[in-house]
Amino acid sequence: MGDFPRIVEKLCEASKKEYANPYSAMEWPEALDPEGWFMSPELLSIYGMPEYDRLTEGEKKKLSFYETVNFFSLNIHGEKSLVEGLARQLYQKGNQELSPYLHHFLDEENKHMIYFGGFCTRYAGKIYRDRKMVFPRDYAPGEEGFLFFAKVLIFEEIVDLYNVKMSKDARLAPIARQINLSHHRDEMRHLVFGRNLVKELFQRYAAVWPPEVVQEVRRYLAGYISATWKEYYNPDVYKDAGLEDPYRLQERAFANPRAQAHRKKISEGCIRYFLENNILEEEPVL
Amino acid sequence: MKTELEIRKALRDWIVKTNGKIRPENLTDETPIIEQRIISSLQVMDLLLFLEQLTGKSVDVEKLKPGIFQNVNTLYENFFRKESYVY
Numbered sequence: 001m002g003d004f005p006r007i008v009e010k011l012c013e014a015s016k017k018e019y020a021n022p023y024s025a026m027e028w029p030e031a032l033d034p035e036g037w038f039m040s041p042e043l044l045s046i047y048g049m050p051e052y053d054r055l056t057e058g059e060k061k062k063l064s065f066y067e068t069v070n071f072f073s074l075n076i077h078g079e080k081s082l083v084e085g086l087a088r089q090l091y092q093k094g095n096q097e098l099s100p101y102l103h104h105f106l107d108e109e110n111k112h113m114i115y116f117g118g119f120c121t122r123y124a125g126k127i128y129r130d131r132k133m134v135f136p137r138d139y140a141p142g143e144e145g146f147l148f149f150a151k152v153l154i155f156e157e158i159v160d161l162y163n164v165k166m167s168k169d170a171r172l173a174p175i176a177r178q179i180n181l182s183h184h185r186d187e188m189r190h191l192v193f194g195r196n197l198v199k200e201l202f203q204r205y206a207a208v209w210p211p212e213v214v215q216e217v218r219r220y221l222a223g224y225i226s227a228t229w230k231e232y233y234n235p236d237v238y239k240d241a242g243l244e245d246p247y248r249l250q251e252r253a254f255a256n257p258r259a260q261a262h263r264k265k266i267s268e269g270c271i272r273y274f275l276e277n278n279i280l281e282e283e284p285v286l
Numbered sequence: 287m288k289t290e291l292e293i294r295k296a297l298r299d300w301i302v303k304t305n306g307k308i309r310p311e312n313l314t315d316e317t318p319i320i321e322q323r324i325i326s327s328l329q330v331m332d333l334l335l336f337l338e339q340l341t342g343k344s345v346d347v348e349k350l351k352p353g354i355f356q357n358v359n360t361l362y363e364n365f366f367r368k369e370s371y372v373y
């Protein structure tokens with residue numbers, strides 16, 4: 001396991017120091033300023049497209065509100081299954097050393113849902129639905145656990161770059177910046193944990209998996225990165241923002257070369273990690 | 287409004303296009319698309335978007351069960367004839 005137990009110990013210490021009360025951590029305004037930005041314009045899913053350029057300033061801001069609700073909703077869905085999976089891992093055989101940190105992980109993800117859910121329900125009155133589905137199937141030994149943590153890592157890597165950018169963006173409404181910042185502060189630790197654990201699990205199991213399992217794991221993860229991105233382009237958002245032909249727009253936005261370059265840039269560090277650790281052998285198509 | 291035949295054909299065309307390898311003559315309305323890995327669980331997300339476009343309605347994702355994605359027949363039954371999963 002190498003340095004991992006030491007890292008886990010340090011992360012636990014840091015989590016205790018950062019321990020937050022989710023009911024006093026945020027300053028929720030009574031209502032949002034309709035003149036405000038909630039997501040950085042450059043991160044909006046249709047940024048740079050003619051459909052975006054045509055919008056008035058007010059319409060762009062309205063879109064930024066619904067894109068934020070989508071971004072926060074994605075986080076809630078990711079965190080819901082994360083919490084489920086973490087709870088399952090807790091005190092499982094072989095996880096003794098991880099369990100103290102899993103308690104923090106669970107605690108922090110629950111708090112994130114309070115922040116994200118607080119924003120969505122207070123100001124939008126809803127959370128967007130999740131179109132991702134997982135079908136039950138059989139797994140090789142260790143495969144399910146490995147895929148679980150690898151998927152969490154991919155998801156958190158992408159989210160974190162958005163969080164960092166938006167926590168620094170002075171154009172955004174204070175509450176949006178605050179939520180992004182406090183999420184990032186916890187996610188820094190989750191990423192350290194994930195990067196160490198995923199690498200270690202892959203080394204441990206890939207050596208004993210038959211080649212077809214390794215190949216399937218690689219194929220799945222490559223597809224997962226792309227599927228994760230796809231949810232950033234949500235026709236429900238376009239509908240709420242009053243944009244025309246939301247489904248076509250979703251297809252065009254995802255296929256837009258600028259958007260593809262954006263996804264590549266944001267996922268760069270994450271993909272490099274997967275390549276360097278031989279978990280992926282080639283760059284996935286985004 | 288599309289007829290049943292048109293909808294079934296649209297579904298098969300989408301599956302063939304999304305899979306990229308299967309030949310249209312090898313896909314019937316009974317071919318198990320998930321079990322035979324013609325469509326992956328990750329592609330089901332795109333399928334839902336396609337179904338929403340085709341029905342003009344929203345899919346109620348919380349109600350979905352894996353069985354309804356078995357083949358073109360089950361898709362037609364659940365999303366178009368019975369409309370049990372859309373609102």
Ligand SMILES: [Fe+2]
Pocket residue numbers: 075079108109112183187
């Ligand atoms: Fe989180």
Ligand SMILES: [Fe+2]
Pocket residue numbers: 109156186187190
């Ligand atoms: Fe996290």
